Amino acid sequence: MTTPSAHGRPIFMRHWLRDPIGIGALLPSTPSVARALAAQMQLGRTGPILELGAGTGTITSGLIAGGAAPERLILVESKPELVDHLRAHYPGTRAICGDATRIDAVLGEIGVTQLATVISTLPIKWFDLEAQRATVMPCMKRLGPGGYFVQITNAPTSPIDYRRLRINAARVDAVWFHFLPVQVWRYWLD
Numbered sequence: 001m002t003t004p005s006a007h008g009r010p011i012f013m014r015h016w017l018r019d020p021i022g023i024g025a026l027l028p029s030t031p032s033v034a035r036a037l038a039a040q041m042q043l044g045r046t047g048p049i050l051e052l053g054a055g056t057g058t059i060t061s062g063l064i065a066g067g068a069a070p071e072r073l074i075l076v077e078s079k080p081e082l083v084d085h086l087r088a089h090y091p092g093t094r095a096i097c098g099d100a101t102r103i104d105a106v107l108g109e110i111g112v113t114q115l116a117t118v119i120s121t122l123p124i125k126w127f128d129l130e131a132q133r134a135t136v137m138p139c140m141k142r143l144g145p146g147g148y149f150v151q152i153t154n155a156p157t158s159p160i161d162y163r164r165l166r167i168n169a170a171r172v173d174a175v176w177f178h179f180l181p182v183q184v185w186r187y188w189l190d
């Protein structure tokens with residue numbers, strides 16, 4: 001495994017030039033954001049850790065450094081070239097080329113019925129309500145009560161419309177020294 005922030009930058013920026021909204025950020029996240037997200041993992045719960053919008057793997061590196069066995073990580077990413085990159089750099093993980101708004105089918109196809117934690121860097125604030133629902137609620141069903149769907153954002157407010165989805169939400173962390181400050185949100189069911 002190479003240095004997380006270095007190996008993926010050119011490929012990430014190339015994708016940003018082609019599809020800035022779909023990629024959602026000019027640069028991959030920094031190791032400090034990866035550490036903040038790794039701290040949200042609930043390693044004591046049963047089931048895989050699901051990473052949504054894995055990109056070139058900067059967060060994946062942080063999750064592994066934070067104690068997740070690669071075999072426990074399911075990485076979902078919609079851009080095939082980035083999935084090839086993930087498969088090359090993160091052996092042992094399950095990197096799936098798929099659309100997070102179809103996560104129920106994606107997880108159904110590989111027989112995943114339970115999740116420990118979901119870590120998302122998707123540009124979810126740009127998803128409409130139904131796309132947010134289709135992404136978040138199948139994860140909630142597999143997380144069960146007490147399992148966290150964790151999402152970062154550069155916005156000052158929740159990137160997920162949790163009131164209309166009728167789920168709980170709290171801002172739990174922030175990384176201020178970043179090219180754009182990052183807020184970390186947690187969502188869960190009672």
Ligand SMILES: C[S@@+](CC[C@H](N)C(=O)[O-])C[C@H]1O[C@@H](n2cnc3c(N)ncnc32)[C@H](O)[C@@H]1O
Nearest residue numbers: 023024025028029053054055077078099100121
């Ligand atoms: C802001 S980037 C984060 C990349 C990486 N995790 C990081 O933090 O540097 C968002 C990623 O989500 C992916 N993405 C966007 N919409 C998606 C969708 N509907 N399903 C799966 N991946 C998606 C993009 O291709 C991109 O790699």
